Amino acid sequence: MEKKLITKMIKNCLKQYYESDSMPIGEKELEEMTNRILQTKEEEPTADLYEVVNDMVYEFLTGNFEKKASENEAEAQTIFDLKPVYQSVQTAVGKAHRQCSPCSSIAAD
Numbered sequence: 001m002e003k004k005l006i007t008k009m010i011k012n013c014l015k016q017y018y019e020s021d022s023m024p025i026g027e028k029e030l031e032e033m034t035n036r037i038l039q040t041k042e043e044e045p046t047a048d049l050y051e052v053v054n055d056m057v058y059e060f061l062t063g064n065f066e067k068k069a070s071e072n073e074a075e076a077q078t079i080f081d082l083k084p085v086y087q088s089v090q091t092a093v094g095k096a097h098r099q100c101s102p103c104s105s106i107a108a109d
Helices: 003-015 027-043 049-062 064-099 101-108
Strands: none
Touching: 003 027, 003 049, 027 049
16 A cells, blocks of 8 residues: 555645644654554455544544554554563473473484
8 A cells, every 4th residue: 555645635634624824733753653653454354444534634633643553552562571471481481382291202212
């Protein structure tokens, strides 16, 4: 999907609420919104692009866009923080599995 198309769709959607010369969105926010729409479509390929764009614009206009971005960043940080825990659990399970008597007898054969 082309970024140009999505950018144009966002601008057209915003025109419903604002004059074209007084758009409430800067280039940085427009780029971020475009990327989030592309990400949403990648995660949910069956989602209607028109609906995704309209939902994102609505979130932006109601102030929920930044809130959701912050929540996504917090979630990503939590996942990143838990990675060492996951790795240590995975190592412990692997070690226990290798020491399991049925598994160790198979490995000895």
